[in-house]
Amino acid sequence: MKIGIVGLGYVGLPLAVAFAESGHEVVGLDADSRKVEALNAGNSYIEDIADDVLAPLRERLGATTDHAALASCEAVIICVPTPLTGSREPDLTYLTDSAAALSSVLQPGQLIVLESTTYPGTTRERLQPILEESGMAAGRDFHLAFSPERIDPGRTDYTVRTTPKLVGGITAACTERARELYSLICDEVVVLSTPETAELSKLLENIFRSVNIALVNELSQLCERLGIDVWEVIDAASTKPFGFMRFEPGPGMGGHCLPVDPFYLAFKAREHDFYPEFIELAGKVNRAQPAYCVERIGRALNEAGKPVKGSKILLLGISYKPGVGDIRESPALEIVSLLRELGGDVSYSDPFVPELPEFGLSSVDLDDGLRTADLAAIVTAHPGVDLTEVVATAPRVVDFRGVTREIDATNLIRL
Numbered sequence: 001m002k003i004g005i006v007g008l009g010y011v012g013l014p015l016a017v018a019f020a021e022s023g024h025e026v027v028g029l030d031a032d033s034r035k036v037e038a039l040n041a042g043n044s045y046i047e048d049i050a051d052d053v054l055a056p057l058r059e060r061l062g063a064t065t066d067h068a069a070l071a072s073c074e075a076v077i078i079c080v081p082t083p084l085t086g087s088r089e090p091d092l093t094y095l096t097d098s099a100a101a102l103s104s105v106l107q108p109g110q111l112i113v114l115e116s117t118t119y120p121g122t123t124r125e126r127l128q129p130i131l132e133e134s135g136m137a138a139g140r141d142f143h144l145a146f147s148p149e150r151i152d153p154g155r156t157d158y159t160v161r162t163t164p165k166l167v168g169g170i171t172a173a174c175t176e177r178a179r180e181l182y183s184l185i186c187d188e189v190v191v192l193s194t195p196e197t198a199e200l201s202k203l204l205e206n207i208f209r210s211v212n213i214a215l216v217n218e219l220s221q222l223c224e225r226l227g228i229d230v231w232e233v234i235d236a237a238s239t240k241p242f243g244f245m246r247f248e249p250g251p252g253m254g255g256h257c258l259p260v261d262p263f264y265l266a267f268k269a270r271e272h273d274f275y276p277e278f279i280e281l282a283g284k285v286n287r288a289q290p291a292y293c294v295e296r297i298g299r300a301l302n303e304a305g306k307p308v309k310g311s312k313i314l315l316l317g318i319s320y321k322p323g324v325g326d327i328r329e330s331p332a333l334e335i336v337s338l339l340r341e342l343g344g345d346v347s348y349s350d351p352f353v354p355e356l357p358e359f360g361l362s363s364v365d366l367d368d369g370l371r372t373a374d375l376a377a378i379v380t381a382h383p384g385v386d387l388t389e390v391v392a393t394a395p396r397v398v399d400f401r402g403v404t405r406e407i408d409a410t411n412l413i414r415l
């Protein structure tokens with residue numbers, strides 16, 4: 001098959017690679033010409049895709065900024081961003097822009113699948129009318145379906161192939177076409193009755209995580225007051241083989257998904273005069289977590305007779321999760337801002353994020369940073385960091401990820 005992928009980011013590029021590795025021809029389209037040039041030169045910009053993965057696929061995987069190249073594809077999958085506006089409402093402009101461009105080259109018989117995370121109704125109410133500006137009707141002249149992306153960047157135990165794929169088309173024939181498409185690269189394809197079911201299933205997965213992370217974040221604050229080690233409590237509860245799922249507290253929620261997606265559903269719910277309280281409450285608790293972390297840093301410095309103002313504070317890990325360089329919505333950014341507002345002299349060390357232009361900062365050498373810091377805070381625990389050395393070198397260490405549990409030291413404070 002010849003498959004077009006629109007949006008070659010964390011979602012689109014691994015998908016393009018999966019189809020190309022299965023022997024199919026892939027046309028990748030991205031609005032960012034630097035990504036297109038990089039890919040055509042065999043250079044990956046996504047941590048999970050190594051350059052030597054791209055090398056053998058050169059014949060089958062090409063990238064372009066020109067929508068005309070999509071006209072010859074049997075299927076086109078849309079993986080563009082779905083962020084929030086400044087007032088925390090869905091920003092579908094990437095989707096509507098890419099749909100308008102696609103509509104101008106749409107061909108009879110093509111299958112169009114939306115993978116971007118969004119509220120129920122987007123495929124039918126927003127995407128379909130734009131594609132039908134081509135003069136063709138969805139379900140009659142072309143096929144249209146939604147299939148949520150479930151990729152978890154940095155994860156190696158589940159892949160595109162081994163993660164079951166949900167599909168829901170606007171007609172049974174659309175669903176069947178989508179099922180056939182994903183059967184090429186996924187071991188299991190789960191057929192749903194409508195695109196709306198598929199859209200909402202993805203939101204449920206992310207809201208489930210957001211709510212549970214909020215629960216343990218709140219519990220960690222209570223545990224501090226009670227003088228109970230929250231990590232020991234979570235370890236203990238996790239020994240139950242049923243009815244409990246482990247979630248861990250941290251500096252807050254980051255990434256393009258968890259801090260964003262629940263508000264897509266809240267927006268849709270408001271249109272129906274419904275106010276989902278779990279979503280809002282979880283968002284509120286999780287968004288307050290960076291400020292709580294700054295308070296803990298302030299108290300740790302205070303115990304040493306130091307104010308935040310003028311103290312050298314080294315943050316370990318700026319990206320939102322270990323092993324990736326994605327800083328979108330990373331709570332570390334909020335922590336940097338808040339510490340700077342208090343006059344803290346903030347630096348950071350993160351091998352995955354060499355520069356932080358919005359703060360005029362560059363990643364410092366970890367050993368140098370630890371030697372000069374008044375306090376080091378573990379915000380994101382990237383693999384390969386010698387934590388024993390961190391605790392041995394920095395005068396004070398605050399661990400927001402619970403990764404120093406094996407270390408017993410008086411200069412160490414955990415969330």
Ligand SMILES: NC(=O)c1ccc[n+]([C@@H]2O[C@H](COP(=O)([O-])OP(=O)(O)OC[C@H]3O[C@@H](n4cnc5c(N)ncnc54)[C@H](O)[C@@H]3O)[C@@H](O)[C@H]2O)c1
Pocket residue numbers: 006007008009010011012029030031032035079080081082094095097098115116117118149150151152153256257
């Ligand atoms: N990153 C994840 O872990 C993840 C997981 C599951 C689902 N998702 C969802 O997948 C979607 C994409 O997320 P992502 O992380 O891959 O984003 P990303 O920013 O990494 O990639 C999106 C790409 O789309 C390109 N783009 C933007 N507008 C375009 C246009 N009009 N035409 C062509 N290309 C365009 C951008 O240049 C970018 O390369 C979002 O809806 C997100 O919520 C992301």
